[in-house]
Amino acid sequence: xxxxxxxxxxxxxxxxxPLAVAAAPAAQAAPAAEIxxxxxxxxxxxxxxxxxxxxxxxxxxxxLGTHWTTYTATLTNASAxxxxxxxxxxxxxxxxxxxxxxxxxxxxxxxxxxxxxxAWKTLRQADGNARGTLPxxxxxxxxxxxxxxxxxxxxxxLPLDHPYDAFTGLTGTFVDRYxxxxxxxxxxxxxxxxxxxG
Numbered sequence: 675x676x677x678x679x680x681x682x683x684x685x686x687x688x689x690x691x692p693l694a695v696a697a698a699p700a701a702q703a704a705p706a707a708e709i710x711x712x713x714x715x716x717x718x719x720x721x722x723x724x725x726x727x728x729x730x731x732x733x734x735x736x737x738l739g740t741h742w743t744t745y746t747a748t749l750t751n752a753s754a755x756x757x758x759x760x761x762x763x764x765x766x767x768x769x770x771x772x773x774x775x776x777x778x779x780x781x782x783x784x785x786x787x788x789x790x791x792x793a794w795k796t797l798r799q800a801d802g803n804a805r806g807t808l809p810x811x812x813x814x815x816x817x818x819x820x821x822x823x824x825x826x827x828x829x830x831x832l833p834l835d836h837p838y839d840a841f842t843g844l845t846g847t848f849v850d851r852y853x854x855x856x857x858x859x860x861x862x863x864x865x866x867x868x869x870x871x872g
Contacts, residue, residue: 709849710855711859712852715857716857724861725846729745729843730745730747731746732865748821750819751817753816754816756815757850759812760846761846762809762844764805766804767840781828834871844864846861
């Protein structure tokens, strides 16, 4: 088990991580907003196989209301290299395929368990969506894993006037180098569900 050392959010720093930055020294690092995605610089040829992601505890459907659904998300570095400028984020939402459909994210709540403070912490962006950045390690060595406990719920005020292809989960992002260009890559541990009346 020495090769697969498990990390948890408790081992991470208490402060939220900033957006991923380049693996270059801080004085030379470009702002994350300027770093392109590896899939863009490679014209879709980037071999994005660095992560194995798993979720445990997300049911096929959930009842709308105040009841929390708790689950665990795990990301494992399946590559042979250390992942630099590593960042964790979590999200709750739904895919929007057609005009008139809506994302359920503003109607939901998403929290992660902060083991250092022994408390649930809410993830919510300024636009009202249930997602955000989590504390975590800044690097992830080969075969190393990150385990995060999350919970979510979707309010009864969500209109059920169309079907929702809903999901929740964890994303790991890191800075890589592809053909002499710094770029960001990511991997997910996501589970899908359908909301229903409680």
